[in-house]
Amino acid sequence: MMNVQLTVPSMMERAEKLFGKKEVVSKSSKGIQRLTYNQLIKRTRQLSSMLERIGVKRGERVGTFAWNHHKHLEAYFAVPGIGAVLHTINIRLDSEQIVYIINHARDKVILLDECFLPLFESIHQKLPHVEAYIIMSDEDKLPETDLPVYHYENWIQQGHASHSFVQDLNEEEPAGLCYTSATTGEPKGVVYSHRAIYLHCMALGLADSAGLSEADTAMPIVPMFHVNAWGIPFAAVWFGTKLVLPGAFCTSETIASLIEQEKVTLAAAVPxxxxxxxxxxxxxxxxxxxxxxxxxxxSAAPKSVIREFQEKYQIEFMHAYGMTETSPVVTVSRLKSYQYSEDFEYQLNVKAKQGFLVPGVEMKVIGQNGEIAWDGVEMGELLLKGPWVASEYYKDKRTEDTFKDGWLYTGDIVTVDEEGTIKIVDRTKDLIKSGGEWISSVDLENALIAHEAVFEACVIAVPHKMWQERPIACVVLKDAYKGIVSSEELLEFLALQFAKWWLPDDILFMDEIPKTTVGKFLKRTLREQVLNHYQKG
Known part of the structure; x- marks a missing residue:
């Protein structure tokens, strides 16, 4: 067989040849911008030529600090196109973590949205490796600054629209870099090779996965700084999919309006x-x-949410599971052909799980006595391997804690049913051990969310003298129910579904539950808040 290298530039070159008339719709501060793929790819080539002109070399890191828009998409292909490494930086991290990440990656150039210029003015002196900032502004002029900056639009006009991408790339060379969201310790870097991105995109196009195709109009609401927006921007360009990019500070109104106006067929976001x-x-x-x-x-979506999408709006709800270390998609929750003959409640229970493996990925689930039974009951930690699963962290000694004997130890506790469908029960650090028995915080959270009064629910473990740990539920009520629904009512609601020893010792009502930068519950912070509450009480 021919030894053809699987590279990111070849994906864009396919779009250039076949899908030049297709459209990228990008929301900006000045409204909706529309570009054909032909226009986008010319701009991408201009950007790649200018990055080379200012000295970005093969293997060097180029950071991006931006929302979901067409300029960011151009960087997705321009940076790997010259053999450099696209480093998407999480804009929601605090300034100390941002400094750590940029310095650890040794980013040479950073492309950023204009709204973040004040942040970089405040931290620039702490970033000794950054030589230039490319400001992706919608305005004609940039504000006054002492930073070494270029105006993106003016700057790329000096580039060559026919600039050639690197032709001798090896598929194992790094193309992307993303850091974990740092729920404990400093963020850890994960490098994505050209081959990993290519194969992961191919998986997104499988009918039993996301089924992304040329006929779709895709809107990645998940940020482009978070695991490459789950690979959707790369895959959409390769497949010739119309892309809708919702821009900065995306609201529910923006999302609904864009879906309506652009006839979006597939959208991706967190619960x-x-x-x-x-x-x-x-x-x-x-x-x-x-x-x-x-x-x-x-994270797991509540069954009540899935039910509403499926029953009220007839929209298929697909759970997907993955993590920064897995590029990220490794499972998708789809019904098997014979499961469509089952009743709706059965189907809903399947869809509420995280699904079965995408072709190309392998798994093991290890419990206290070795590999668990696929009975939907026994719990164990999920281990993964595959061509788009990382094998180590980037220049980080913590690699040996997560990657062992060719497997990624995910830290997620799961069950597996007889169909091979996994259900996330908890994180290893969040599972509640009470009197020697395990309690799933995720199951309790999903049950609480099913109550008509509950908007959000998070269950954590607190120390207990007799039982080692006990669950405490933190709940945000919908506005219409605040001051009306009591903790006793919610406990009675749970008592219909769980054994008595599973029930939370207390339910605390809150205005807001702290979250990570990607929308997951920040249970470490919540535990501190709850313990402080009881100490003061």
Missing amino acids: TVWLNFLQEIEKRPYAVDSLRAILCGG
């Missing part, structure tokens, strides 16, 4: 986004029937 989206479309009617499916990841 919190879909909770808010449901509230928006319940307040005001939008035409969202173009959606064939939504992709949900980051």
